[in-house]
Amino acid sequence: MDIQLTINDISLKVPEGMSILDAAKTVNIDIPTLCYLKLNEMHYNNNIASCRVCVVEVEGRRNLASSCSTPVASGMIVKTDSLRAIQARRAMVELLLSDHPKSCLTCAKNQDCDLQSLASELGVRHISYEGEESTFEIDKSSFSIVRDPNKCIRCRRCETMCNEVQTVGVYSAVGRGFNTVVKTAFDLPLHETSCTFCGQCIAVCPTGALTELDQVDKVWKALNDPNQFVVVQTAPAVRVALGEEFGLEPGTIVTGKMVGALRRLGFDRVFDTDFAADLTIMEEATELVHRIQHGGRLPLLTSCCPAWVKFFEHQFPDLLDIPSTCKSPHEMLGVLIKSYYAKSLGIDPKTITVVSVMPCVAKKYEAARPELAQGAETADVDIVITTRELARMIREASIHFDHLKDKEFDHPLGESTGAAIIFGATGGVLEAALRTAYEVLTGETLEKVEFEALRGMDGIKEAVIPIAGRDYRIAVIHGLGNARTVLEKIRAGEINYDVIEIMACPGGCIGGGGQPYHHGNMDILAARAAAIYREDRAKPLRKSHENLAIISLYKDYLGEPYGKKAHQLLHTSYTPRKKI
Amino acid sequence: MCDTASPNKFVQKLDDYIDSLTYKKENLIGVLHYAQEIYGYLPDNVQWHIAQKLDIPSATVYGVVTFYSFFTMIPRGEHVVNVCTGTACFVRGAEKLKGELENQLKIKAGETTTDNLFTLETLRCVGACGLAPVMIVDGKVHGRMNEAQHINEVLAKYRPEI
Known part of the structure; x- marks a missing residue:
């Protein structure tokens, strides 16, 4: 039934x-x-x-209504731009700012902060309230995420994301009144x-309360x-x-410029994590x-995603034998750079620094896992920076990104x-595997390489091929909450699959x-996914086993896929962990 | 904290209680009440145990425990002395009673004596306004507590005989 109402006449x-709203x-x-x-x-x-910023005036109602949580009613007369509403909004933001550090200039979220832009939009020029802060x-305990509760505005977006979408449940509002955080x-x-x-x-935090652990200085x-031979690799996404x-339209493919920028920054080699995705x-x-x-246990679960790996170690420690033992692609490439490639150049792996540029903060934690190393001193990957951190480096070096010439990755x-490349979008790993x-199984050429059933934003996609x-x-799953739903059914023996791809992030x-902040605009994700599939179509080779460098890697160094040497370098094991 | 096993002493009792509930997750506050009754307080590992048993995140349990002033994460004494600070008691000298108890027990409200015998707390109205001001020791109401001597006599009943 439709409701008739009036908003701003x-x-x-x-x-x-x-x-x-x-x-x-x-x-x-x-409405802000x-x-x-x-x-x-x-x-x-x-x-x-909780923030009361979206308040509006509703005729006949004594107090202002928060428009995000108030449903429309028949005959309602709403004013979103009355003086009272505007003043109330500004007062709310001033109150939030009165208990917020004024260190915007040095904040990691400077110019990417929702609170900052709101204060600017609402014309807050001074803060009328003073009091305790x-x-x-x-x-800073983790390798991935920095939490600064002083910048928390108690919006609880992180809590909703962690508890309801990802079902990890790390965060809760604690305490009461002024002390709530x-x-x-x-x-x-x-x-x-x-x-x-x-x-x-981090992706949903409106302020600098949650940010990645910055590794730019280390790079x-x-x-x-x-004395260091510094090699960089970049993930598909x-x-x-x-x-x-750098102000380009979402979905712009900047592979060539990115490689050009990395060369200008001074990396000795620019490699592609995509090589290891094929591997x-x-x-x-x-x-x-x-x-x-x-007769091994099925389903096989993909293991490219470090957040997903840590999720099942905590939540499904009884199922540790079903994920694939494959290391994630950037770890595979890291170990190959320090073995295969180091050998071919004749340099000591200890003098090589491998830097991964990832769309991910979990990769930072993953790189620090002690088992992903060849001995205590040689981690497979030394430093992980995010897409955002790479952008920061490019800006710090005053590189004009849009004027860069397209460059190619180094061989091999x-x-x-x-x-x-399609590893970067949900469904991509399985689509690549099926190609x-x-x-391999039929000995025939696959004419149509696109598996449309595995693409798109549905949380759980299934197909029989x-x-x-x-x-x-x-099955293809993204989002850890969806993964939990399916894993619980597998644990209970209710459903069976042969193989499941799981990615933690929606x-x-x-x-x-x-990744660059989307500020809630999901069209950006769609544009990025479309770009991934565009890049795939533009490639002369679209099947992993046709990658000539992969063929010679096996021929010259690794031997058989899933063989002894491959096991030693490219596979890993998992640890049961406690659920907190 | 979570590496230490849950205190076994009462864990069976707590588990039996949780098992007896039809709605478990929904009864978090009830379960916490019960746990505090048997343990005297809610240490981290008890909260963690409840979280596992109810299949909810520990952070959620911790959030609830820190929200309600009734729940405490600090061990309490053998006997809990509560002073009613509700309106009737307040008018009839609850502040004086509280001060006298603080004086005799040598602790402030919210604290526990060094020998772990008494914890002093305040609460609001137990419905015994006719007896104001009242103090409640381990759930038993003692009324008309105006005299220091009288207060001392009540406390003495809870002290071990020498």
Whole structure:
């Protein structure tokens, strides 16, 4: 049933149950918001009305109504731009600022902060309120995420993301009144909780309360160390998002400029994580065939995503035998740079620094995992920076990004196929695996390489793909909450699959916690995904097993896929962890 | 904290209580009440145990415990002395009673004596306004507590005999 109401003298009809905020949007009336965030594609809705910024005047109502949480009613007369509403909004922001550090200039979120832009939009020129300011300890315990509760505005977006979408449940509002703040259980440092470091809390945090652990200085130091041979690699999802940091349209592919920028920054070699994505396909597909032939446990779960890996270690420690033992692609490339490539150059792996540029903050934690190293001194990957941090370095070096000439990745660990680039979007790993599995198992050429059923933003996608007389039951999942739903059914023996791809972040790596901030605009994720598939189509080779550099890697160095040497270098093991 | 096992002493009792509930997650506050009754307070590992048993995040449990002033994470004494500071008691000298108790026990409200015998707290109205001012020791109401001597006599009943 439609409801008839008036907003700013405009008469409109909207469906029952709609909020005033959404109703206003239908007639192009914007109401400022701060804590409110709705991401339909992720089934994420934070409308707890804690910030009171979206208040509007409703005729006949004594107090102002928060438009994000107040449903429309028949005959309602709403004023969004009355003096009272505007003054109340400004007062709310001033109150928030009165208990907020005024260190905007040096804040990691400077110019990317919702509170800052709101204060500017509302014309806050001074803060009328003075009083006590919170003093909480900053948590830098983890390798991935920095928590500064002093900058927390109690909007609880992170809590909604962590508890409801990801079902990890690390955060809760703790205490009451002025002392309320979003914290972990028992004030534990993040490193000691079940946090997966997916970084989605960072992606939705409106202020600088949650940011990545900045490693930019470490990279500069390595680049300026004459004794270090510094090699960089970039993940597939970085090249379709980095341009946004320099004002380019979302979905602009900047692969060539990105490589050019990395060369200008002084990296000795610029390699592509896509090479290792092709390698992952070779290893994982062989592992699947091996499990099927030897009666191993199914389903095989992909293991490219470090947040997902940490999630199952905490939440499903009884199922540790089902994920693939493959290291994630950047770890594979790291170990190959320090073994295969170091050998070919004749240099000591200890003098090589491997830097990964990732759309992800969990990769920072992953790189520090002790088992992902060859001995105590040689980690597979030394430093991980996010897409955002790379952009920061490019700006720090005063490089004119849009004037850069397109450059190519270095040979041989920069060679890749279209199957590798699609790792960046949800469904990509399995689509890439199917392209190879089909040809290997049937001996025929796969004419149509696109598997449309595996693409798109549905949280759980299923398909049955017949190959060489066997039906492969596959599922593609993104978002950890969706993963939990399926894993619980697997644990209970209710459903069976042969292989499942799981990515922690909604949309896959293109929506990673280290990507340029989307500020709630989901069209940006769609544009990035489209760019990923465009880049795939433009590649001359689109199947991992056709990658010539991969073929010679196996021939010259590794031997058989899933063989002894491959096991030693490219595979890993998992640790059961406690649920906090 | 979570590496230490839950205190076994009462864990069976707590588990039995949780098992007896039809709605478990929904009854978090009730479970916390019960746990505080048997443990005297809610240490981290008890909260963690409840979180596992109810299949909810520990952070959620911690959030609830820190929200309600009734719940405490600090061990309490063997006997809990409460002073009513509700309106009737307030008018009839609750502040004086509280001061006298602080004086005799040598602690402030919210604290526990060094011998762990008494914890002093305040609460609001137990419905015994006719007896104001009242103090409540381990749930038993003692009324018309105006005299220092009288207060001392009540406390003495809870002290071990020498």
